[in-house]
Amino acid sequence: MAKPFPLFSRVLHWTMAVLIFAMLFIGIRMVSSLPDYHRLVSIHKPLGILILVLVAIRLINRLLDPPPPLPEKFPPLLRFAAEASHWLLYALMFAVPLVGWAMLSAAGYPIQLVGSLHLPPILPHSDPLFAVLRPLHTALAILLFATFLAHLGAALTHALIFRDGVFQSMASWRK
């Protein structure tokens, strides 16, 4: 069997998988719900910032402790797709929360987290900026959802069809 991902990498991966999956559903639900809107928005903002912090830790961890290589005989085209989709996932994990934070800043909203804890604005209060960032946040989130589906499909293909140990290298319980 292939060498597994470092334990800390696996913990980060699965924690973020759960958080991002929940986040995408919270996001799509809150914009069309009257009774749940406030409760969901109140979770959405701090959870988004938590994901931003975790992805920063994860990127540093990935550079310090790189993932195991793909199987030697993995075809170049699939190898390219795998690498490109991982970097797209990383880019989106940074971009979606950052655009969310920027969008709230441009709208002049306070960026409330928990209790009295809040963040400063990262952009000036501006309606043209908000008008660009608000739809961008949704578009990037939908792209993240699509990329997540592709990632899950690829993972399951490794697990059920290629059976090359790639899935186990992330799904392993071993220390």
Add this chain to the structure above:
Amino acid sequence: MPPDLDRRYSLRALASAASLARLAVIGAILVLIAAVFVWAGWFFFPRHLDQGRIVHALEEANGRHSGFRRAHGKGVCLSGWFEGNGAGVPLSHAGLFKPGRVPVFGRFSLAGAMQPDSPKGVHALALNFTLANGEVWRTAMVPAPVFVVNNPKSFYDQLVASIPDPKTGKPDPSKMKAFLAAHPETVRALGLINAHVSASGFANETYNALHAFRFVNAQGVSTPVRWSMVAVDAFEPAPATAPSANANYLFDALAARVAHGPVQWHLVVTVGRPGDPTNDATVPWPADRTRVDLGTLTVTGLQTEAPGNCRNVNFDPMVLPSGIAPSDDPLLSARSAVYSADFTKRMSEPKAPSPVQLGRGH
């Protein structure tokens, strides 16, 4: 196939019956997750009442004015400060209730859209308090003692009943009659609202947050409250007919009053008792409830709506500092959702100058 590739990655291996069956399972899993995602956004239920439908109904009822709020479209920005007197500290640990000043900006507006000022116009006051630690409190208030409905569905239904008929240009009275027949709470609320006498202007009006909230103190004790901004200027009832043909006479009178000197209000909270309804904005609390004066709002300036001021602010009543919490009133989350949808929509629209231009039209 190049000989160095492992056969498991070959198309031939993928095309086997076993692989195709597994691919179908994987495809089904992905489709299922995508379907649940779409369902969560309620895209399958166009009849579901959401924020977009309420914003649309507001446009039908008030007319569509690009770039302006769908409700309370006509307004002017204000600036000043709030000075807490310390009396709120036992009720709430929010920083602004300690003795001291915090900066305030806000907006005076009239309910509806762009109609000319009239004695029947509903004055409104929206405020943003910026606390010393950077937290923000926003609240929007009107003179009425209670709200006309107690849930989002009723709000939508009464809005739809008041949409002008395209043929007559007026709402169909039979629709409102049918709504009222089904909503005795609205009939009771309208009785209280119609008995209430409006002030002659913005400056001597008293404004009420129609919804109950909760104050939470440093010990974690939560108390139901409703708050008001009680005018210091002497009350004078609105005249029977408009005193001027000027379409902005109310805003011009306000500007003249502010030019004359600061205008003040007392922030007064009514403290609820256990059993007082917090989830029904149509029902007032008994008149004998304790009222506490928490400090003074001083308005020192007005500004014509512009990109950098109150125009681009959503006075979402759920923007609350720690120490003020929502109640179980179902209209609060719905208001927050609708205000946000309205804000997102109007921010991306072309904007015309406000009909209220200070320094002109006197």
